[in-house]
């Protein structure tokens with residue numbers, strides 16, 4: 133077999149479908165967020181990043197950086213082993229306690245990423261719970277879907293954010309089976325938010341466990357940055373809350389928080405937790421500083437929300453179409469993969485603005501978009517410049533203007 137031809141043909145297929153992904157080669161500059169250097173072959177230029185998931189700029193925060201430096205000086209670099217064999221460092225223990233406290237749970241467990249935490253926890257729970265059926269929101273992230281599939285448990289997909297459809301699915305489950313309802317709080321591409329209380333009402337009615345992914349909400353919502361469940365006063369109604377340390381907390385890693393037996397169970401049975409080297413202690417130390425900071429400080433959250441409002445108002449003034457949603461994610465809709473790339477290229481080439489175009493399969497065809505994430509560190513002038521640039525690019529490319537915001541059907 134011509135293995136090389138197999139791989140190159142598969143990649144050509146992706147290119148023909150417009151799905152081949154090209155990395156933007158950027159170099160973050162300490163203390164300068166959201167400014168960064170963009171490497172374009174030989175050419176290097178300064179750009180403003182408008183699509184980072186370092187939502188609050190905590191990846192540049194002094195306390196976080198100092199905590200990581202201190203940890204390297206004290207503990208060195210790697211953890212030295214799996215959590216069970218020499219890899220558990222005191223920073224992991226402190227961070228797990230802090231995360232449990234943040235979410236009002238008895239215990240928490242760290243993983244090497246949010247992806248791994250979803251995959252490992254869901255695959256373990258769904259496989260081991262007796263005769264389990266998983267009820268999965270239609271919009272769930274790949275990491276949840278992969279975990280559920282890997283468990284080989286039965287699963288049903290309920291309509292996105294629909295407690296009624298969840299109830300319909302649960303009614304059809306034979307009595308006596310274990311049930312696990314898995315959903316997210318803030319959905320990353322549309323920025324819409326789950327009706328958590330209503331979904332919990334239904335889950336409780338049918339005696340189902342609940343699993344909430346708060347990856348795009350932790351650090352950002354709630355008085356202490358514990359997420360939408362904290363904001364809505366429903367943390368205690370969720371069996372398991374999952375989060376990441378890689379987005380608003382600005383570092384890397386994932387976790388679950390739950391009751392002591394659930395966490396101990398996942399710790400004891402999940403291969404994605406057991407058989408891999410622990411996070412470097414410096415990452416746990418940095419994340420700990422970040423979580424502690426955002427537990428107390430409202431400054432970053434408030435500034436971010438102010439900038440989100442400001443951006444939406446300016447977009448409305450110019451008729452730049454964007455999805456209405458109640459979150460910090462501003463999806464500017466283009467609706468065509470080629471035009472989406474053209475818009476992104478013009479923003480980069482003519483205005484030194486970096487926004488990655490989002491195309492199929494990350495979003496459905498026909499809904500290609502620029503996913504814009506204003507941070508507390510963008511200035512008012514940055515926002516005006518961004519909208520002026522979008523305005524000009526819209527003019528140049530003849531893209532349609534929207535009289536108002538777009539509401540999803």
Ligand code: PMP
Pocket residue numbers: 245246247248250273275316320345347348376377378385386
């Ligand atoms: N859940 C959701 C909803 C996500 O969007 C992502 C990543 N984009 C993850 C989980 C994975 O988190 P991490 O990036 O920490 O692996």
